[in-house]
Amino acid sequence: MDPLALDEALARHPGPLLVAATAGTTDAGLIDPLPDIAARCSAHGARLHIDAAYGGGLLFSDRHRPRLTGLDAAHTITLDLHKLGWQPAAAGLLAVRDTADLGALHQRADYLNADDDTEAGLPDLLGRSLRTTRRPDILKIAVTLKTLGRTGLGALVDEVCARAQDFAALVAADPAFELYDTPTLSTVLFRPTGATDEAVAGTRRRLLTEGRAVLGRARPDGRLWLKATLLNPHTRPDDLAPPPAPYNKP
Numbered sequence: 001m002d003p004l005a006l007d008e009a010l011a012r013h014p015g016p017l018l019v020a021a022t023a024g025t026t027d028a029g030l031i032d033p034l035p036d037i038a039a040r041c042s043a044h045g046a047r048l049h050i051d052a053a054y055g056g057g058l059l060f061s062d063r064h065r066p067r068l069t070g071l072d073a074a075h076t077i078t079l080d081l082h083k084l085g086w087q088p089a090a091a092g093l094l095a096v097r098d099t100a101d102l103g104a105l106h107q108r109a110d111y112l113n114a115d116d117d118t119e120a121g122l123p124d125l126l127g128r129s130l131r132t133t134r135r136p137d138i139l140k141i142a143v144t145l146k147t148l149g150r151t152g153l154g155a156l157v158d159e160v161c162a163r164a165q166d167f168a169a170l171v172a173a174d175p176a177f178e179l180y181d182t183p184t185l186s187t188v189l190f191r192p193t194g195a196t197d198e199a200v201a202g203t204r205r206r207l208l209t210e211g212r213a214v215l216g217r218a219r220p221d222g223r224l225w226l227k228a229t230l231l232n233p234h235t236r237p238d239d240l241a242p243p244p245a246p247y248n249k250p
Contacts, residue, residue: 003036010044017046024055027218029185034070050074057084060154091137159233189225197224
């Protein structure tokens with residue numbers, strides 16, 4: 001997000017506005033200039049939501065936490081701990097500065113929170129989550145934090161971010177591949193040099209069906225790129241290098 005363009009847009013549209021910034025885009029892991037965006041929102045009286053679903057895990061790391069400077073200025077923040085938190089896919093969180101923003105949880109539905117049931121001691125399901133039948137994934141988050149603590153989780157974050165840098169260096173050094181950019185988080189975008197989009201898509205499917213690699217796909221510049229998201233902290237640099245001949249099949 002361009003802070004200057006944001007400032008101009010906020011000036012053209014006075015009134016209650018919500019700005020949604022991103023700390024860790026899905027395709028490339030990019031982080032918006034959060035302090036500048038927060039300053040513009042404050043100056044214009046706009047609310048700020050930050051989607052930190054991917055990048056929020058950097059908070060665990062002493063090394064990488066400064067990349068999220070400005071996160072504390074948000075009114076609401078989205079966190080998805082199944083990425084840099086190693087939790088189940090449904091373990092998402094919404095953090096709010098003002099508890100009044102959780103007012104939606106106070107909706108009334110007689111079949112969920114009837115007064116006489118509440119008075120009799122039965123749990124008020126709607127008051128706990130809008131998704132009343134979701135699994136109790138918060139228990140897994142609590143156990144992980146109790147076991148590893150912020151320091152332990154931070155070490156895992158440091159490992160996968162380092163492996164992304166290692167993999168990006170390998171790609172950049174190989175003329176057979178093109179690197180999109182230096183990774184910000186643990187995602188590396190790359191593609192075979194000179195390949196068509198159809199060839200890139202076919203390579204991805206072939207690697208998947210042969211059981212050799214599970215790669216995502218992205219179009220950050222209109223071209224199709226292979227997306228490697230490194231999330232296994234036990235991966236070592238040698239695991240990323242191509243195998244020696246004759247096992248290195250084309």
